[in-house]
Amino acid sequence: MIPALYYKAFSALGTDNLETPKGDFVAPFEKLIKVINERGTQEKNKAYLIDAYTYIGFFQYSKNEMAKAKANFQEVLKLDPENENAKSYLEGIK
Template identity: 70%
Template sequence: MGEVAELAFAKYQEQELQTAASLFELVGQYKDNPTYLYDANYYAGEAYFQIGSKEEAASKNEEGAIVDQAQKDKAIATLNKAIGFLTVIETTDNKEAQDKYLVNALYYKAFSALTADNLESPKGDFVPMFQKLIDTINQRGTQEKNKSYLVDAYTYIGLFHYMKQDMPKAKQNLQKVLEIDPTNEGAKAYLDAIK
């Protein structure tokens, strides 16, 4: 199994993501070795996130409107696959795997749900995922290290509430963005629009 894992990492580094993801899936079924199990599930999830993001981008025109629904559906299926693999990391009680991968797994899981959503009328499945990312970073005291993740999480939660016309929640999250990144022009613009 070691040879397959090495080949998977090599393909991943070469950006042959579909091959890498398939190999990581195979390695991830080898439950006797925790290293293989968690490494494989994390990297399979991250690879499927990247593949799904590219598929989703290919479903839109330059203005961002969906022009190929079949391509969008394919992207959603791929992104849901990513969420499945990343959930293995989220739900394990293996401390080593959580220390190594949990924050990144939560980030890619939330972004997979965000990318799969219809942002013109979002369902918001990504909101609790980004909230869990925020809570995990705060519990671990790794705010400085994960500043950009926090900015993204608060931004997308804020924008969701803004689109749903829940201005108090939108304002609360966008103000958090400015606490972390006082020069964030996007957050400033939305906060100005809320006033």
């Protein structure tokens, strides 16, 4: 089920215009995060969580919702402390 949720979210991301995103991918990624956390399978699904938090953070950053974006990028760094994308976005939020 988790891979199916991921591919549904990623498919929605692929159909969005990333220069001016509508964010149709946000809700599917949020559902993915919720299901993974409810099942307690964070370590097994770490890559999915990193992608989900990154893309949601990217969308919020593009909409100038900096507090929300910052929270999502911080979640990425909890999972992957060396993640350069998250570090770059957080640096841009300061």
